[in-house]
Amino acid sequence: MHDIRFIREKPAFFDKALARRGLGSVALQLAELDQRRRAAQTAFQEMQAKRNEASRQIGEVKKQGGDAAAQLAEVAALKEALGTAEIQEKALGKEIDDLLMGIPNLPADDVPDGKDETANVELRRNGKPPVFSFAPLEHDAIGERLGLMDFGAAAKLSGARFVVLKGALARLERALAAFMLDLHTGENGYTEINPPFLVRDEALFGTGQLPKFGEDLFRANTGHWLIPTAEVPLTNLVQGEIVDEAQLPLRMTALTPCFRSEAGAAGRDTRGMIRQHQFSKVELVSIAHPDASAAEHERMTACAEMVLQRLGLPYRVMALCCGDMGFSAMKTYDIEVWLPGQNCYREISSCSNCGDFQARRMNARFRGAGDKGTRFVHTLNGSGLAVGRTLVAILENYQQSDGAVLVPEALRPYMGGLDRIVPHV
RNA sequence: GGAAGGGUGGGUGAGUGGCUUAAACCAGCGGUUUGCUAAACCGUCGUAGGAUGUCAAGUCCUACCGGGGGUUCGAAUCCCCCCCCUUCCGCCA
Known part of the structure; x- marks a missing residue:
């Protein structure tokens, strides 16, 4: 606003x-x-x-x-x-x-010009794509060969764009989420939050999904909406609040399911786990002082990158151009992970500084010690990371010629010491 | 789902149709007093919008007591609908 x-x-x-x-x-x-x-x-x-x-x-x-x-x-x-x-x-x-x-946020001065994703600017790369002695498979083929990923069963229950994970893959999803939360709470200074997954109109209005993008969301028969991202409940925690300046920045993280109707995405990424109606994500949200939000944005992006570094997954960081940014963002970095099966980088995190755009909609302010008036806070959000897509990246990057998948070292404590996932008999 | 009680400024909280221009207290800010701290005392202290003014200071006006509608010359106050909170009952993991 x-x-x-x-x-x-x-x-x-x-x-x-x-x-x-x-x-x-x-x-x-x-x-x-x-x-x-x-x-x-x-x-x-x-x-x-x-x-x-x-x-x-x-x-x-x-x-x-x-x-x-x-x-x-x-x-x-x-x-x-x-x-x-x-x-x-x-x-x-x-x-x-x-x-x-209905008017989106204004882009920051240093956001590159351009009208679509082809104008995004690569800032840096980390890690080298693995070399295979065989033609690497895509994650869905790997998962099905393991016997632990079942799209047919999910279709029976829920239709297209859902998946059933079993055994070690179900545990891998849980391990990834726990690993990410431990990293962000233990090392990066975020407070873990367990928020509601159903929210009211006001919350979605505050973060900018409503009134324009209701089509992309699921709605319950009570009038509640299913959250498309934990950004919505986490950011709205400061809705209508006046925060003490000394408490800034507030750093919050949450593991939640995310629900997206994927309206308008028919025909895109129809196979596999890349684009689902439901996925889990560990989200990072910061409520920052206006003077500190640009630095906070860099820090948040680094926190998300840290997850990929610890998991040994190659990635690159992109600065989104003006035309590719979301409605509420004034500046966005996407992190794209290398997927050998698809032979390309795919988005696994998006970190945005929304400036005071959401704060104005939410009426979220702060007051300095002794200050008479109040100012709007800045809000930032980023995935740290999308759990489903991280699982996809692990399957594709750690696949072996015999059909097994190695478990990255960082995850082994969360997998009961398991170092490789082998085909299920 | 049923019943009852509530929602008032940054906080606590008074206020049953005009005396409210929202009391009082706390916190905040400025000052007086004071070896220092504390206390006491005095002053000040909501938000948004508008008019005027030199993009100033100031002056004036309007709105805002959970949200929306209504009654009335006039509503924080009376009526209706909705939201939220608390307590009790029912159901329930």
Whole structure:
């Protein structure tokens, strides 16, 4: 959500930034609506002032037993105009809000230009893709050969885009999640949170999924929404709050299932575990001081990278261009993991600094010691990491010619000491 | 699901139609006093929007007591709907 005053004061700057996202100009239209709204408001308020004064007189006259007919007539004359003025002012306000709510965050200055993922900029690589003496398989073939990944069974239960994991692969999923949480809570300073997976409209509005992207979500018959990411409950923990400046940054992590309807993704990644209606993810969220959010963004990305380093998975870090960023982000880094079976890098984490965009929607503020007023916090979120896709990466990078899959050293304590997963008989 | 009680500024909490311009206290901020600290005393202290003004200071106005609607000349206060919290009952892992 943008500040209408900012748009009013710097319309050219605002439109220029939106143009980098490939969007047309709206600032002049908004400024014009805003001016009409303020004029309507002034007219309305002047009438209210008159009415209040007359009402006050009525009270006085009546108390002294007099006849207040003149004042009553004055108020009656005002009544109709007052009603229409109020309606007009509210209608203009709603028109402005509806427009504002649909406008994405402005990209930060250092975000690369470009309209789609082909313009993203690679920042760094880590780890070398493994060399195989055989043609590496994709993860679903590996999982099915192990007898521990069953898409047919999942289809029977739930339809397409679901999976059933069994035995060592089910445990591997659990091990990965536990490993990530231990790393982020034990070494990276995040507090573990176990949030609700069903949330109200307000929470999704705060983080920016609503009102525009309801199509991508699942909704329960109670009106609750299934969370598409733990970003929603974690970030909304500060909704409506005034945090002490000394407590910033708040760093939170959570393991949750994520539910996405994948509307509009028909035909994309239909095979395998890459794109599912349900997956688990360890999420990182920071509530930061505005002056510290850029550094926090780098730190968060490094925390996510650390997971891949410990697991020995090759990856690269991409700076998303303006056109490829999500609605609420002012700057985003994607981490892409190497998948030998697909012979390409695939997104496994996305770390975004949302600036004050979500904070404004949520009314999340902080106050410095002794400060009179409050300021909006900055919010950041990142995957640390998507558990399902990490499992995919392990299967593909650690596959052996005999059909077994090695367990990365870091995970062995979480796997009861198991060092390799072998085909199930 | 049933019943009852609640939701008021940063916090506690008073307020049953005009005396509220939301009391009081706490916290905060400024000051006085003071070897230091503490205490005491005095002052100040909500948010948003608008008008005016030199993009200032200031002055004035409006709205805001969980959200929305209604009654009324006038609503924190009365009525209706919704949300949330607490307690009890029922059901339940």
